[in-house]
Amino acid sequence: MVGETQLSPEWLSGKRIVVTGAASGIGLGAAQLFQRLGAELVVADRDHPALIKAWSELAPARCQQVDVVDEAACEALMASAHALLGGIDGVFNSAGVSDVVAPALEVAIADWQRVTDINLRGTFLVCRAAGRIMLAQGSGSIVTISSVNGVTGIPRRHAYGPAKAAIAQLTRTLACEWAGAGVRVNSLAPTYIRTPMIDRLSAEGKVDVGRLERRTPMGRLGEVEEVGAAAAFLLSDWSRFLTGVLLPVDGGWLAYGGPGDVETA
Ligand SMILES: NC(=O)c1ccc[n+]([C@@H]2O[C@H](COP(=O)([O-])OP(=O)(O)OC[C@H]3O[C@@H](n4cnc5c(N)ncnc54)[C@H](O)[C@@H]3O)[C@@H](O)[C@H]2O)c1
Structure with missing residues:
Protein backbone atom coordinates (compact mmCIF):
# COMPACT_ATOMS: atom_id res chain seq x y z
CA MET A 1 0.00 0.00 0.00
CA VAL A 2 1.48 3.31 -1.12
CA GLY A 3 0.65 6.32 1.06
CA GLU A 4 -2.27 6.78 3.39
CA THR A 5 -5.12 7.10 0.86
CA GLN A 6 -8.12 4.89 1.62
CA LEU A 7 -9.57 3.57 -1.65
CA SER A 8 -13.35 3.57 -1.39
CA PRO A 9 -15.47 0.99 -3.25
CA GLU A 10 -17.84 3.94 -3.75
CA TRP A 11 -15.36 5.71 -6.00
CA LEU A 12 -16.33 9.26 -5.16
CA SER A 13 -17.58 8.78 -1.60
CA GLY A 14 -17.47 12.17 0.14
CA LYS A 15 -15.67 13.86 -2.78
CA ARG A 16 -16.66 17.51 -3.24
CA ILE A 17 -16.88 18.04 -6.99
CA VAL A 18 -17.68 21.02 -9.22
CA VAL A 19 -19.02 20.26 -12.72
CA THR A 20 -19.27 22.91 -15.45
CA GLY A 21 -21.58 22.44 -18.43
CA ALA A 22 -23.82 20.39 -16.12
CA ALA A 23 -27.13 21.44 -17.69
CA SER A 24 -26.81 19.13 -20.69
CA GLY A 25 -25.11 16.20 -22.38
CA ILE A 26 -21.87 14.84 -20.97
CA GLY A 27 -21.70 17.26 -18.02
CA LEU A 28 -25.24 16.41 -16.92
CA GLY A 29 -24.85 12.63 -17.31
CA ALA A 30 -21.42 12.62 -15.67
CA ALA A 31 -22.55 14.71 -12.70
CA GLN A 32 -25.53 12.38 -12.16
CA LEU A 33 -23.11 9.44 -12.15
CA PHE A 34 -20.73 11.21 -9.72
CA GLN A 35 -23.67 11.69 -7.36
CA ARG A 36 -24.53 7.97 -7.55
CA LEU A 37 -20.87 7.22 -6.74
CA GLY A 38 -21.09 9.26 -3.54
CA ALA A 39 -19.98 12.77 -4.57
CA GLU A 40 -21.29 16.06 -3.19
CA LEU A 41 -21.85 18.44 -6.08
CA VAL A 42 -21.88 22.03 -7.13
CA VAL A 43 -23.13 22.19 -10.74
CA ALA A 44 -22.62 25.15 -13.06
CA ASP A 45 -23.67 26.25 -16.53
CA ARG A 46 -24.19 29.39 -18.57
CA ASP A 47 -27.81 28.31 -19.14
CA HIS A 48 -29.18 28.79 -15.62
CA PRO A 49 -32.86 27.92 -16.35
CA ALA A 50 -31.80 24.60 -17.95
CA LEU A 51 -29.47 23.92 -15.02
CA ILE A 52 -32.19 24.55 -12.42
CA LYS A 53 -34.60 22.36 -14.41
CA ALA A 54 -32.10 19.48 -14.66
CA TRP A 55 -31.10 19.72 -10.99
CA SER A 56 -34.44 20.51 -9.32
CA GLU A 57 -33.62 18.18 -6.41
CA LEU A 58 -30.34 19.99 -5.61
CA ALA A 59 -30.34 23.06 -3.34
CA PRO A 60 -30.55 26.16 -5.59
CA ALA A 61 -27.28 27.51 -4.11
CA ARG A 62 -25.53 24.46 -5.54
CA CYS A 63 -26.71 25.36 -9.06
CA GLN A 64 -24.51 28.24 -10.14
CA GLN A 65 -24.71 30.30 -13.28
CA VAL A 66 -21.30 30.80 -14.87
CA ASP A 67 -19.94 31.87 -18.21
CA VAL A 68 -16.55 30.12 -18.30
CA VAL A 69 -15.13 32.86 -20.54
CA ASP A 70 -15.60 35.35 -17.68
CA GLU A 71 -12.60 35.26 -15.32
CA ALA A 72 -14.38 36.88 -12.37
CA ALA A 73 -17.33 34.49 -12.72
CA CYS A 74 -14.99 31.44 -12.65
CA GLU A 75 -13.26 32.75 -9.52
CA ALA A 76 -16.65 33.44 -7.89
CA LEU A 77 -17.89 29.93 -8.77
CA MET A 78 -14.93 28.24 -7.08
CA ALA A 79 -15.03 30.57 -4.05
CA SER A 80 -18.73 29.86 -3.62
CA ALA A 81 -18.28 26.08 -4.09
CA HIS A 82 -15.46 26.15 -1.55
CA ALA A 83 -17.68 27.95 0.97
CA LEU A 84 -20.67 25.63 0.32
CA LEU A 85 -18.76 22.33 0.34
CA GLY A 86 -15.92 23.17 2.74
CA GLY A 87 -13.31 22.36 0.09
CA ILE A 88 -13.03 21.20 -3.53
CA ASP A 89 -11.68 17.72 -4.28
CA GLY A 90 -12.54 17.53 -7.98
CA VAL A 91 -13.50 19.62 -10.99
CA PHE A 92 -14.95 18.31 -14.25
CA ASN A 93 -14.77 20.86 -17.10
CA SER A 94 -17.61 19.91 -19.44
CA ALA A 95 -18.66 23.38 -20.62
CA GLY A 96 -17.89 23.63 -24.31
CA VAL A 97 -19.32 24.28 -27.76
CA SER A 98 -18.93 22.54 -31.10
CA ASP A 99 -17.50 24.16 -34.21
CA VAL A 100 -18.82 26.31 -36.98
CA VAL A 101 -18.09 23.98 -39.86
CA ALA A 102 -16.78 26.09 -42.76
CA PRO A 103 -13.92 26.12 -45.27
CA ALA A 104 -10.78 27.90 -43.98
CA LEU A 105 -11.15 30.66 -46.56
CA GLU A 106 -14.69 31.42 -45.43
CA VAL A 107 -14.79 30.94 -41.66
CA ALA A 108 -15.72 34.16 -39.84
CA ILE A 109 -13.00 35.15 -37.38
CA ALA A 110 -15.62 36.11 -34.79
CA ASP A 111 -16.95 32.51 -34.89
CA TRP A 112 -13.42 31.09 -34.73
CA GLN A 113 -12.68 33.28 -31.71
CA ARG A 114 -15.91 32.35 -29.88
CA VAL A 115 -15.30 28.60 -30.22
CA THR A 116 -11.66 29.01 -29.17
CA ASP A 117 -12.58 31.22 -26.21
CA ILE A 118 -15.28 28.99 -24.74
CA ASN A 119 -13.30 25.78 -25.13
CA LEU A 120 -9.71 26.85 -24.42
CA ARG A 121 -9.87 30.11 -22.46
CA GLY A 122 -12.84 28.75 -20.49
CA THR A 123 -10.99 25.57 -19.55
CA PHE A 124 -7.93 27.56 -18.45
CA LEU A 125 -9.96 29.99 -16.33
CA VAL A 126 -11.89 27.17 -14.60
CA CYS A 127 -8.69 25.18 -13.97
CA ARG A 128 -6.89 28.25 -12.62
CA ALA A 129 -9.71 29.23 -10.28
CA ALA A 130 -9.90 25.64 -9.00
CA GLY A 131 -6.12 25.39 -8.76
CA ARG A 132 -6.00 28.44 -6.50
CA ILE A 133 -8.07 26.52 -3.94
CA MET A 134 -6.57 23.06 -4.51
CA LEU A 135 -2.96 24.26 -4.26
CA ALA A 136 -3.76 25.84 -0.90
CA GLN A 137 -5.43 22.56 0.21
CA GLY A 138 -2.53 20.47 -1.09
CA SER A 139 -4.86 18.09 -2.95
CA GLY A 140 -7.31 17.86 -5.83
CA SER A 141 -8.06 16.29 -9.19
CA ILE A 142 -9.12 18.22 -12.30
CA VAL A 143 -10.47 16.62 -15.48
CA THR A 144 -10.66 18.54 -18.75
CA ILE A 145 -12.32 17.47 -22.03
CA SER A 146 -10.29 17.34 -25.21
CA SER A 147 -11.59 15.25 -28.14
CA VAL A 148 -10.46 12.72 -30.74
CA ASN A 149 -10.60 15.85 -32.95
CA GLY A 150 -7.81 17.30 -30.79
CA VAL A 151 -5.56 14.43 -31.94
CA THR A 152 -6.63 13.97 -35.56
CA GLY A 153 -7.56 16.63 -38.10
CA ILE A 154 -11.03 17.05 -39.58
CA PRO A 155 -11.49 19.35 -42.60
CA ARG A 156 -13.51 22.56 -42.05
CA ARG A 157 -13.08 22.48 -38.24
CA HIS A 158 -10.44 25.13 -37.64
CA ALA A 159 -11.34 26.28 -34.14
CA TYR A 160 -12.66 23.22 -32.32
CA GLY A 161 -9.87 20.73 -33.14
CA PRO A 162 -7.01 23.16 -32.43
CA ALA A 163 -8.69 24.30 -29.18
CA LYS A 164 -9.11 20.67 -28.10
CA ALA A 165 -5.45 19.91 -28.92
CA ALA A 166 -4.47 22.94 -26.85
CA ILE A 167 -6.62 21.70 -23.95
CA ALA A 168 -4.62 18.44 -23.94
CA GLN A 169 -1.39 20.43 -23.88
CA LEU A 170 -2.70 22.79 -21.19
CA THR A 171 -3.58 19.69 -19.15
CA ARG A 172 0.00 18.38 -19.40
CA THR A 173 1.40 21.80 -18.52
CA LEU A 174 -0.78 22.20 -15.42
CA ALA A 175 -0.17 18.56 -14.44
CA CYS A 176 3.60 19.11 -14.41
CA GLU A 177 3.31 22.46 -12.66
CA TRP A 178 0.98 21.28 -9.87
CA ALA A 179 2.00 17.62 -9.34
CA GLY A 180 4.41 18.48 -6.53
CA ALA A 181 1.60 20.30 -4.70
CA GLY A 182 -0.71 17.26 -4.76
CA VAL A 183 -2.99 18.44 -7.59
CA ARG A 184 -3.58 16.10 -10.55
CA VAL A 185 -4.83 17.25 -13.97
CA ASN A 186 -5.95 14.80 -16.67
CA SER A 187 -7.97 14.99 -19.88
CA LEU A 188 -10.48 12.86 -21.77
CA ALA A 189 -10.61 12.51 -25.55
CA PRO A 190 -14.14 11.36 -26.35
CA THR A 191 -15.25 10.30 -29.79
CA TYR A 192 -18.82 11.14 -30.93
CA ILE A 193 -21.04 10.69 -27.90
CA ARG A 194 -24.84 10.31 -28.02
CA THR A 195 -26.03 13.67 -26.70
CA PRO A 196 -28.96 15.91 -27.65
CA MET A 197 -26.45 17.80 -29.83
CA ILE A 198 -25.52 14.72 -31.89
CA ASP A 199 -29.16 13.63 -32.14
CA ARG A 200 -30.06 17.11 -33.45
CA LEU A 201 -27.19 17.18 -35.97
CA SER A 202 -28.18 13.71 -37.11
CA ALA A 203 -31.83 14.72 -37.54
CA GLU A 204 -30.70 17.76 -39.56
CA GLY A 205 -28.56 15.53 -41.78
CA LYS A 206 -25.32 17.21 -40.66
CA VAL A 207 -23.85 14.09 -39.06
CA ASP A 208 -24.03 10.62 -40.60
CA VAL A 209 -24.24 8.36 -37.56
CA GLY A 210 -24.06 5.16 -39.61
CA ARG A 211 -20.79 6.27 -41.19
CA LEU A 212 -19.34 7.18 -37.78
CA GLU A 213 -20.33 3.76 -36.45
CA ARG A 214 -18.67 1.99 -39.37
CA ARG A 215 -15.46 4.01 -38.73
CA THR A 216 -15.41 2.91 -35.04
CA PRO A 217 -13.80 -0.44 -34.12
CA MET A 218 -16.47 -1.03 -31.42
CA GLY A 219 -19.17 -0.23 -34.00
CA ARG A 220 -21.18 2.40 -32.12
CA LEU A 221 -21.16 5.93 -30.68
CA GLY A 222 -20.30 6.44 -27.01
CA GLU A 223 -22.79 7.03 -24.21
CA VAL A 224 -22.67 10.00 -21.86
CA GLU A 225 -22.28 7.67 -18.88
CA GLU A 226 -19.20 6.07 -20.44
CA VAL A 227 -17.45 9.44 -20.51
CA GLY A 228 -18.69 10.03 -16.95
CA ALA A 229 -17.21 6.69 -15.79
CA ALA A 230 -13.78 7.59 -17.20
CA ALA A 231 -14.02 11.00 -15.50
CA ALA A 232 -15.07 9.36 -12.22
CA PHE A 233 -11.97 7.17 -12.33
CA LEU A 234 -9.72 10.20 -12.90
CA LEU A 235 -11.46 12.14 -10.11
CA SER A 236 -11.18 9.20 -7.69
CA ASP A 237 -8.21 8.11 -5.63
CA TRP A 238 -8.04 4.93 -7.73
CA SER A 239 -6.13 6.99 -10.31
CA ARG A 240 -3.88 8.66 -7.72
CA PHE A 241 -0.65 8.00 -9.72
CA LEU A 242 -2.07 9.37 -13.01
CA THR A 243 -1.49 12.94 -14.05
CA GLY A 244 -1.04 14.67 -17.41
CA VAL A 245 -2.83 11.80 -19.19
CA LEU A 246 -5.00 12.15 -22.31
CA LEU A 247 -7.41 9.22 -22.06
CA PRO A 248 -9.39 8.34 -25.19
CA VAL A 249 -13.02 7.32 -24.57
CA ASP A 250 -13.62 6.32 -28.13
CA GLY A 251 -14.40 2.64 -28.79
CA GLY A 252 -11.05 2.37 -30.57
CA TRP A 253 -11.46 5.42 -32.88
CA LEU A 254 -7.89 6.69 -32.37
CA VAL A 262 -13.45 -0.86 -40.08
CA GLU A 263 -15.57 -3.76 -41.27
CA THR A 264 -14.28 -3.51 -44.85
CA ALA A 265 -10.61 -2.70 -44.06
N1 LIG B 1 -20.91 15.11 -27.69
C1 LIG B 1 -19.80 14.71 -28.29
O1 LIG B 1 -19.83 13.91 -29.22
C2 LIG B 1 -18.44 15.20 -27.80
C3 LIG B 1 -17.28 14.57 -28.28
C4 LIG B 1 -16.03 15.01 -27.83
C5 LIG B 1 -15.94 16.05 -26.92
N2 LIG B 1 -17.09 16.66 -26.48
C6 LIG B 1 -16.94 17.76 -25.53
O2 LIG B 1 -17.64 17.46 -24.34
C7 LIG B 1 -18.08 18.68 -23.74
C8 LIG B 1 -19.59 18.59 -23.49
O3 LIG B 1 -20.24 18.45 -24.74
P1 LIG B 1 -21.77 17.98 -24.86
O4 LIG B 1 -21.87 17.13 -26.04
O5 LIG B 1 -22.22 17.48 -23.54
O6 LIG B 1 -22.45 19.38 -25.23
P2 LIG B 1 -23.83 20.01 -24.73
O7 LIG B 1 -24.10 21.14 -25.65
O8 LIG B 1 -24.88 18.97 -24.54
O9 LIG B 1 -23.46 20.58 -23.26
C9 LIG B 1 -22.53 21.62 -23.10
C10 LIG B 1 -22.99 22.49 -21.93
O10 LIG B 1 -22.03 23.55 -21.78
C11 LIG B 1 -22.73 24.75 -21.54
N3 LIG B 1 -21.91 25.89 -21.98
C12 LIG B 1 -21.63 26.27 -23.25
N4 LIG B 1 -20.89 27.39 -23.24
C13 LIG B 1 -20.71 27.73 -21.94
C14 LIG B 1 -20.04 28.80 -21.29
N5 LIG B 1 -19.41 29.77 -21.97
N6 LIG B 1 -20.04 28.81 -19.93
C15 LIG B 1 -20.67 27.85 -19.23
N7 LIG B 1 -21.35 26.84 -19.79
C16 LIG B 1 -21.35 26.77 -21.13
C17 LIG B 1 -24.01 24.64 -22.36
O11 LIG B 1 -25.01 25.52 -21.87
C18 LIG B 1 -24.35 23.17 -22.17
O12 LIG B 1 -25.19 22.96 -21.07
C19 LIG B 1 -17.67 19.80 -24.69
O13 LIG B 1 -16.43 20.32 -24.28
C20 LIG B 1 -17.51 19.08 -26.01
O14 LIG B 1 -16.62 19.74 -26.86
C21 LIG B 1 -18.33 16.26 -26.89
Missing part, protein backbone atom coordinates in the same frame (compact mmCIF):
# COMPACT_ATOMS: atom_id res chain seq x y z
CA ALA A 255 -6.40 3.20 -32.54
CA TYR A 256 -7.78 2.71 -36.05
CA GLY A 257 -5.67 3.69 -39.05
CA GLY A 258 -7.23 1.67 -41.86
CA PRO A 259 -8.25 3.14 -45.21
CA GLY A 260 -12.03 3.10 -44.76
CA ASP A 261 -14.79 1.51 -42.72
